[in-house]
Amino acid sequence: MLQFIKNADNLKLYINKISYKKLFKRIIMIKIGVINVSDRASAGIYEDIPGKAIVETLNDYLTSDWEPVYKVIPDEEDEIAAAMIKMADDEGCCLIVTSGGTGPAKRDVTPEATEKVCQKMMPGFGELMRQESLKFVPTAILSRQTAGIRNNTLIVNLPGKPKAIRECLDAVFPAIPYCIDLIDGPFLECDESVIKPFRPKSS
Amino acid sequence: MLQFIKNADNLKLYINKISYKKLFKRIIMIKIGVINVSDRASAGIYEDIPGKAIVETLNDYLTSDWEPVYKVIPDEEDEIAAAMIKMADDEGCCLIVTSGGTGPAKRDVTPEATEKVCQKMMPGFGELMRQESLKFVPTAILSRQTAGIRNNTLIVNLPGKPKAIRECLDAVFPAIPYCIDLIDGPFLECDESVIKPFRPKSS
Amino acid sequence: MLQFIKNADNLKLYINKISYKKLFKRIIMIKIGVINVSDRASAGIYEDIPGKAIVETLNDYLTSDWEPVYKVIPDEEDEIAAAMIKMADDEGCCLIVTSGGTGPAKRDVTPEATEKVCQKMMPGFGELMRQESLKFVPTAILSRQTAGIRNNTLIVNLPGKPKAIRECLDAVFPAIPYCIDLIDGPFLECDESVIKPFRPKSS
Known part of the structure; x- marks a missing residue:
């Protein structure tokens, strides 16, 4: 689509078909932040499978052109928060998806970092994800995953296991x-x- | 009922039947606050349909005499909080029900106002309402509705759409x-x- | 089991069979804190049925040797918090289970005490318990029960009624x-x- 509208004539044709507002939104590249929070993946001990699983899933879902802004970081609250702020405020990501760091262990601090950078929390995301995971494992209640809004960016925490990420x-x-x-x-x-x-429909 | 017990003889008959405590509670008019939080309804651009839907539903439910304390206000955290405090502390409402302002948008601040004025939050209300709405729309998870207690008043946030209010x-x-x-x-x-x-039964 | 391994020869046999890590964990007595939060039970007006129901249930569940650290206290936030801190930090309880004090009434402050002493909250516990109780009573949403982590201790709030405790x-x-x-x-x-x-399995 981007290739197509880079040609001025095609752009004119295209504008005739859709509203300016939609056009404006379409020609600006959609950016989505993907943060794999993991001490071991960031140290190179583990392969970064969760981050790749998220990108793959989003590629399956989206027909809009989009670009991942990608980061693997250790389970450090300040580093996670800083990465989220950069992706939201500087990179203009409309969505940031994290994997890992949502359990009860001492190093699990992804929900805390999320809450720190968000103005609004969205409890419905965590509730539904836990409910979904409960269909598979009773330990789903140990996940503290949440979601929130920072300005124009939605931040969603996902678990660390690829199967659970997709679910x-x-x-x-x-x-x-x-x-x-x-x-x-x-x-x-x-x-x-x-x-x-x-x-x-009313929207 | 109130009409009936305003006659002194009837009152005596009535007292014989029920406990003084229940009587005391019954003869004081029950007040319920209804707040429609909406920039557009408060500016007169929209008709106040949600507020009316709440009153109508409560009329359907309640056989006790009750009186609505009614307000339409814009999506301003301080104004919503002030209205809640007035209804709870000055008007003596036992229940305050809000509609609107629970989504992720910048102007949606009803849950924040609710949290500000309550001593205790009641997460079970939001959980059940989202779960109920999820039967109809997957976007139910975007609602941040909650409930809480301020002294002797229960405050419950409802969504803005009449159909969802009733559900x-x-x-x-x-x-x-x-x-x-x-x-x-x-x-x-x-x-x-x-x-x-x-x-x-034990209560 | 503890009796068995107190004999040095048996201990040697035992060590051959299981890992040192597991052994270490097994020979240290497991302690679980049980707090019945109730003004009336702590004043001796009520019998302490909920606390006993918790101990009985844990005896049904656990084959590991364990020892209850038991306390009945009134609905006072500071006293509840102090009891939790003592059980976690001084007694080394791996788990603390409370009963009562989770409702909307003025004296119900167990969730507040829990939140005060925990570094991490675990919303999934409260969600699942309310959902479970909703199968029996619609007033389940009035329970504000939660769970959280203080260092190496999991703290879980339960309701006050024995039937609901087991559920x-x-x-x-x-x-x-x-x-x-x-x-x-x-x-x-x-x-x-x-x-x-x-x-x-991966753990």
């Missing part, structure tokens, strides 16, 4: 494009054979 | 009369063909 | 042994015909 994203993603609309982010379009985003 | 109230109202008993409020009686309040 | 423990206990593993506590073993603890 959780499948559960909450249908609400994410509309959430991003509501915080004045870009218009995300999805492959509806993979995931069905929901936008209320 | 949420139907889900949580069965617990509300007992909750108000526990915070020393008046004894609410309901039309049990419409809604079944639950009071544990 | 809630049955729901969350399968996740507790693994949670205690993650916070470097002792290895809890259960009678799997009564309760099935879950430990992910």
Whole structure:
């Protein structure tokens, strides 16, 4: 799509078909932050599988062009918070997805970092993800995953295991494009054979 | 009922039947605060449909005489908090129900105002209302509705859409009369063909 | 088991069979704090039924040797918090279970005391317990029960009624042994015909 509209004539054709607002949102590249929070992955001891699993899942979902802003960092609250602020404020990510660091262990501080940088918390995300994971393992209640809003950016915590990442994203993603609309982010379009985003008609 | 007991002879008959405590609670008019939080409704751009939907639903539920204390205000945290404090502390409302302002958008601050004025938060209300709304729309997780206690007043946030208001109230109202008993409020009686309040036998 | 390994020869046999780490955890007596929060039970007006119900349930669950550290205290935030700190920091309890004080009434302050002494809150416990109790009573949403971590101790709030205590423990206990593993506590073993603890294979 971006290639197509870079040609001025095609752009004119394209503008005739869709509204300026949508056009504006489409021609600005959508950026999504992906943070793998893991002491061992950041030290190179583990391969960064969770981060890649998130990018792969988002590629499956989204038909909109998008660009990942990618980071692997240790379980340090200040580093996680700093990465989130940079991705939200400087890089302009409309969505930041984290993996890992949501358990009860001493080093698990991803929800704390999320709460620190957000103005609004969204408890419904954590509730639904835990409920979803409870279908598979009773230890789902040990996950403290949450979500929140920093200005125009939605931040969502996911678990660290690739299988659980997909289960959780499948559960909450249908609400994410509309959430991003509501915080004045870009218009995300999805492959509806993979995931069905929901936008209320009145909006 | 109030009409009936205003006659002194009837009052005597009535006192013979029920305890003084219940009588005391019954003859003081029950007040319920209804706050429609909406920039557009408060500016007169929209009709105040949510506020009316709440009053109508409570009329359907309650057989106790009650009086609404009604307000339409913009999405301003301080104004919402001030209205809640006035209704709780000055007007003596046992229950305050809000509509709107619970989403992720910048102007949505009703949960923040609620948290500000309450001593105790009641997470079970938000959890159940989101779960109920999830049966209808996946975007239910975007609602940050909550509930809390300020002294002898229960404050409950509802969504802004009339259909969702009724769904949420139907889900949580069965617990509300007992909750108000526990915070020393008046004894609410309901039309049990419409809604079944639950009071544990030991109480 | 403890009797058996107190004999040096038996100990040698035993060591051959299990890892040193497990051995170390097994020979240190497991302590679990049980706090019945109740003005009336602490004043001797009520019998302490909830506290006994918790001990009985844990005896049903656990095959590991364990020792209760037991306390009945009034609904005073500071006293509850002090008891929790003592059980966690001085007594070395890996788990503290409270009953009562989680409702909306003025004297109900157990969740506040819990939040005060914990570094990390575990919202999944309260969510699941309320959901479980909702199968029986609609007033389950009035319970503000929560859980959290203080250093190497998991603290879990339960309701005050014996029937509800068992229902809630049955729901969350399968996740507790693994949670205690993650916070470097002792290895809890259960009678799997009564309760099935879950430990992910990768752990």
